[in-house]
């Protein structure tokens with residue numbers, strides 16, 4: 001079981017404009033030099049000491065930290081379940097939620113949380129950093145401070161952001177549309193198929209027409225996720241043995257097919273027969289493109305024309321990260337094949353156009 005520390009409260013302002021719950025999971029952002037001079041995850045108190053300006057934001061904070069902060073490459077479904085339940089349990093007490101998370105799997109976690117938390121109408125903002133907070137040129141301060149402002153922001157008594165997002169390097173992105181695209185520079189995240197939700201310059205400019213509109217809360221958690229999924233990424237030279245190992249494996253219930261361009265696959269009989277056999281065995285196959293921009297369009301080329309007939313579901317412009325999270329969500333929550341396919345091809349949390 002993943003343990004969390006006792007929740008700490010920081011009441012900085014008597015008349016604070018909001019109260020935000022920070023969930024500190026780990027990642028580069030929260031690293032500081034330990035007694036041996038090595039970078040290691042540090043406590044939130046140390047983070048606060050590095051960014052004293054947080055105390056002046058007119059935002060009161062509560063912080064809950066993982067007992068052992070993790071590198072996000074170690075994130076698992078249990079971590080998502082913990083995050084979802086922390087948000088659900090504390091939903092009414094806070095105006096917004098800020099999750100400090102490593103960048104490597106942030107887009108997966110943000111996608112997963114978007115599916116697991118239905119009916120959220122408050123900001124759930126993920127952020128992290130490319131350089132530790134202890135590093136003089138770190139991007140952590142800017143990411144942390146602006147994320148907190150966004151998590152606390154409201155207009156006419158209502159939160160401005162009402163969904164799961166990633167804030168990083170001046171831009172706010174829909175969580176299930178974002179991808180980590182850069183490991184060296186500060187602009188680590190992009191959203192190729194959906195516009196930026198807000199840009200932070202001198203002020204935070206919200207792009208109102210792209211924001212999810214406010215609706216009454218009816219938060220529900222769908223904690224179950226089924227990880228019996230596999231990925232078949234196409235490449236010229238893929239052979240039948242490898243493809244059938246993935247498509248026909250007994251334990252696999254859902255497959256993400258990473259195809260070429262607008263959803264194209266090899267037009268060879270053995271490959272199409274394998275897809276058919278896999279679907280006949282009751283597996284779900286979701287087709288997403290290896291291209292970051294554009295979308296899957298079954299039938300645009302001869303090489304994708306058979307896919308609808310075979311029963312492969314088009315993932316339109318889903319990111320790979322959102323596709324894996326949605327497949328786990330669908331497999332765990334819908335047991336009838338027709339409903340599962342319908343859910344996969346419908347946008348349920350703004351994840352596709």
Ligand code: ASP
Pocket residue numbers: 026027028029070071072073101102103104105128129130
């Ligand atoms: N490996 C780190 C992580 O994802 C990288 C980062 O935080 O930027 O936890």
